[in-house]
Amino acid sequence: MSRTVVNAVVNGEAVTFLGGGGQSLLDALRDELRLTGTKEGCGTGDCGACSVIVDGRLVCACLMLAPEAEGRRIETIEGLAENGRLHPLQQQFLEQAALQCGFCTPGLLMAAKALLDHTPDPTESQVRYWLAGNICRCTGYDKVIRAVLDAAAQLRQAEKRS
C-alpha cells in the first residue's frame, strides 16, 4: 500500500497524517485524524453527508483523494463552532428543529456555511438549489431552509453592527 505523508491545515491547525493507496479525504479525516463528524452516506458524491470546505470550496470528501489534501486548508464540522460558541447556523438548526436523526446535519451545515460565505442574502430558491447535493430523509427540508435563511439574516445583522 502506497501511503505518503500529507501535511494540511484542518480547522485552523496544522496536521500530518499518512494518506494514499486510494484512500479518500473522507477516509483520512475519519480514520487517520479521528474526525468522525464528517459522515459517509454513499461514498459516491450523491448525498453530501461528507461535505467539507477545502480552500474555500465546498466538496464531497469522498470524491477527493487523501494526498490531494497536501498544503490545503480544510474546514470540517468540528471547526464550525469557535471556541465552544456555536455558529449562527448551528444555533438556528437547533432552535428551529432543523434536524431529526442528525446524520446529514454536519454536511448540511458545511454546505450552508459555504453558501453564506459567498452569498450572504440568498433567496429560498437559491438555498434549495445550493443544498440539492445534501440529501435529508427525515425533515422534508422545510425547517432546514428556514434555519439557513434565518441564520443568513442573523449574520447580515451582525455584519452591519460590526
Next chain:
Amino acid sequence: MSDPSGSNGGYRVIGSRPVRPDGVDKVTGRAQFGADFHLPGLLTGRIKRSPHAHARIVRIDTAAAERLAGVKAIVTAADFDLEAAGEIEAGESASAIRDVAANCLARAKALYQGHAVAAVAATSPEIAAEAIDLIAVTYEVLPHVIDVDEAMAPGAPVLHDDMFTRGVSPRPGTASNVAQRHVMSRGDAAGMLAAADIVVEGRYTTAAVHQGYIEPHACVASWGADGQSLIWSSSQGQFLVRAMTARILNIPLSDLKVIPAEIGGGFGGKTTVYLEPVALALSRKCGRPVKIVMSREEVFLASGPTSGSSIDIRLAARRDGTITAAEMTLRYQAGAFPGSPVHLGCMTAFACYDVEHLSLIGYDVVSNRPKVAAYRAPGAPMAAFAVESAIDDLARQLSMDPIDLRIRNAVRDGAKTVYGASVRSCALVETLEAIKSHPHYSAPLNPGQARGVAAGFWFNIGGESSAAVHIDEDGGATVVSSNPDIGGSRAAMAMMAAETLGLPIERVRCTVADTASIGFSGSTGGSRVTFATGMAVTEAAQKVVADLRRRAAQIWECDVADVAWRDGVATCLDPAKTVKPLSIAALAARSAKTGGPIAAEVALNAQGAAAGYGVHVCDVEVDPETGRTSIVRYTAAQDVGRAIHPAYVEGQLQGGAAQGVGWALNEEYVYSPEGLLQNAGFLDYRMPVASDLPMIDTVLVETKPNPRHPYGAKGVGEVSIVPPLGAVSNALSQIVGRRMTALPLSPVRVLAALGKI
C-alpha cells in the same frame, strides 16, 4: 393522570419548543453514530454477497482467503448456532428467527442478488476486500422471479420448497411462493357490490421503495474471552438486537450488552439485524472486535425495502356518496423470505371510513429480492393509494367535493374497524375540516396545475417500555430512556419529566441506555416512543414527586396529605407549621437523611395507544411536453392528540410527506431481466432533494387528546407517509385526464399517459 380534556394551555413545558437536550452533539459532529465507534485492535469486517438472483450454493471455498496475511476470521452460516425456530417481535413485523439468520448468512441457497454468503474480518479494509475476492463460491444458477404477480403465477420458480400457503383450506399440495393468505371481512361485500348504484374499480401497482436512511447499517461487535460480549449498533432497538443476535449465536441474553449508537435514520428499516450476528460470529472466532459498515450499494442490495404491490379494488356507493361496500385483493412482495406487511394493508385500507361491508384478501408473496423490512406505517401507504384513488374517482363521478365525500364516510368515535377495535379519540372529521378551511384548499390554481387530496390512517402502538428518573444532588434531573432516539424523542421525554417534576426544561437531561442499564423495551417504531416510553417517563417522574412529597412531610413532620407540590416546590398546607417551601434542590440536598437517593424506574406495557389520522392536500404542475412533475404546494394536517414538542411533531409530518412524494413520483427498484438491481445508489434511486419540494405547511389537530396518556399524546411519526401517494396521484390524474394507477409517476409514465409517446 392529568386531565387532557382542556385546551393545550395550562402546561409550563408541554407544547413549547425548547432546544433538544442532545442537539449540540448533533450540530457539532460530536454525536457518535454506528460507524464512529472504535476499539483497540479493531478489525474490518466485509461480506461476500451473491451475484445471482437465485442460486444453489454448492460450495464455499475459503482456503485462499484464509491464507492471506491479515485475515483473522471467516464465517458462513455454519458458524451460526441457531436453536429452535421461534418468533421475535421485530418492530411491526414478526419474523421467524430462522429466516433472519438465513438472511444474515445464506444457508443452502442464495435467494437474491446481494444475499450474504460469507464474511471476513481482517486487519485493514484493503485486506478484507482482497479476502472477499479470494473466497470462491460455486453456484448452481436457478431461474428467478422478481415481480409479485409473476411469482404467484403457476410455473414460477419456487424459492422455498417447504412453503405451503398458510391461510388456505385445504392446504396446498405443492409448494409455491405464496407464504400466506390473509382474509379480513365483514358483511356481504359481494352482494352489496352486485346491487350498488355506483361501482368504482381499478388495479393499482406500486414499486418497492427503500426507507432511504442516509446512515448505512453499521455495528461493532466485541467478543470477550469469558463469552461476555459487547455490540455497538445503529439500530432502532437495542433489546431487539440483543435478542436476535443472542438467539442466532446461542448465547444467554445477560452475556450480551448492546449499546445503541445514535442512529442516522431508520423509519422501520433498522428494526431487524443484518450485520450484528455476523460481526459477533467473526469476533467470536478470532477474539478481536470487528466493525462492519454497509456500503450504500449494500444497503440497497441487501437491506429491506418495503413491498411493491399489486392491488385490485372495487368500491360500491350510493348516489349520495355513502360507500356501502368494498372488495380488495392485495398482493405484496415479501422479498426472499415471508413477512410482507400485507395483513396491515388489509387492516388499514378502510380504517378511515365507516364502511359496513368489506372483503379484504391479502397475499404475502416471496420472490428473489431482498427481504422486506418495516417502512413507516408498513403496508398502509400502498393500500391507501388504491383506496384514495378510488374515492377520488367516486367524487368525480358524483361531482362531489373530495373532502365532503370523505367527511360523509369518515369514521367517528364508536365506529368499529374491520379488525375489531373501536374507534376512539378520533379527530379525522376535524382534520378533514381543517384542510377544507385551510387557505391552500381554496387558493387559485394556475393553468397546468391541479390539486389532490387524500386521507390516511395508522394504528400507533403502545407496548413495553422502561424509563428511570434520577434527581441529581443539585436538584436537576436525568431521564434514562430505553429507546433509541430517531426523531428527537429525548426532547419529549425531558419535557414530560420537566412538566411532571416542575423543573425548568434546561435542568432535565435525557440519555438513552444500553441493555444492561435499563429495563426491557420494545423497539423504537410503531410511533410508540412518545406514547409508551413517555408514559414510563411520566410515571417515573410521578413516583419521584410522590417520594419528594413524602420526604418533605418527613422533614416538616407533617402529614403527607398536607404537602402540596407545584412547579417543583413543596409547600406545607398545615396551618400549625411555619416552614419555608422546599425546592427539589433543597430536598435533594437532604436526600441521605430522608431515605437515600431520589430515583424511580418504571417498566410497563403501555395500553391505550390511539390511532392517528392524516389528511394531505397537494398542488402539482406537469410539463405537458416532457411529463415532468413539480410539487407546487403541500399541506399536511394530522390528528396528533397533543403535540408535546410541536416543532418535532411538525417535522414528522413534513418528513413523512417528503418520503411519500418520493414514493409517488420517482422512487422504485429497477431490475434487469437477469434479476439484478440496476439502481443501487442515490444517483438512480431518486429521493427528493431540497429543490424538489416547496415548504410543507402543517396543521396539528389537537381537538382530541388521548385520554390514556398522561399528557394526551398520540403517536405521530407514521401517519404522514400514508396520504401523499393518493394526494399526488389524485392531482396528477386530473392534469393527465386519466386515472394514474402505477407508481412511480415518472416522466416516462406521465408522458405516455398524456398520449405523447
Next chain:
Amino acid sequence: MSGVDYLSPASVSEVIHALKTDGVRLMAGGTDLLVQMRGGRAKPALIVDLKRIPGMTGIEEQDGAFVIGAAASGASIGEHPGLARAWPGLVEAVRLIGSSQVQSRASLGGNLCNASPAADSVPALIAAGAQCLIAGPNGQREAPVETIQAGPGRTTLAREEIILAFRLPRREKRSADAYLRLIPRTEMDIAVVGAGVNVRLDEAGHCIAARVSVGAAAPTALLVEAAGAALVGTDFGPAALARLEAAVAEACRPISDKRGTAQYRTQVASVLARRAALRARDRAAA
C-alpha cells in the same frame, strides 16, 4: 482500492511519460474516477493528478476567444463573468453537472473523457464549435470536440494523449447559445436527454448560423447538422421549428434504460432542441 499510487506532476511531459505504463488513470476533479474505483470498475495502479499543471485549471481570453483549462472546475467556469456573458449555454450546461460539491471539482476535460453519452457539457461544447487542445508525445494538436467521443466510456485519444484545454471560437455579435436537459428531479440526476443550440442572427433577427447538438440520445453526443440547417435563413417560425424537431428525432439513436425509454428520449430531445433554439435566439437578440 489498495496499492494505487498518486502523482501530482507540474509538467505535461511528466504526465505523458507516466502514460507509457499500464494501469494509469488521469484525474482532474475525480468525480467520475473515484466513483468508478469505489464501484470496482476502475482499478488503476497509478493516478496522475492534472491540477498542478500550469494552465490546466485556468480560464483565459485570447483575442476574444476563451481558452478553458481542461481541469478548470465548473464553479470557476460559472464565476467567470466574461465567459458567462459570451457563452451562457456552455456555462449553464457545465453548471448543471452534479451538486454544488461536485461543481467545485467537475471539469470539461473529465466530462468529455469519461465519455458518458449523457455528459451535460458535451452537447454545449459541440454546439459552440469548441476545439480541444491536445498534447501527446509528438507535440500538440487541435481537434473539434465532436471527434473525441468514440462511444460509451471511450475516446479517440491515443494512449499517451491528454487534453490541455478547450478553445472556444471568438464570439460574434448577435450570437448566443443555450442548453437544456430533462431530468426527473430538479437536480442530482444524469440527463435523460439534453440539447445544446448555438445560433447567430443577422440585424433583422434571422438565423444565419446554427449548430444543434443532442446528448443522451445515442452512444455519443450528436451534432445534428440537418437541425441546424433547418433554422438557417428562417426567423424561427413554426415551420422551421417543426423541421428542426423532425431532424433531431431522425438523428436520435437512444437506448432504453433505467433512466428513460428510447421513445421518450427521442420525443423529448426534439422538444428540448426546439426550446433551446428559442432560448438561444432570445439571448442573441437581446
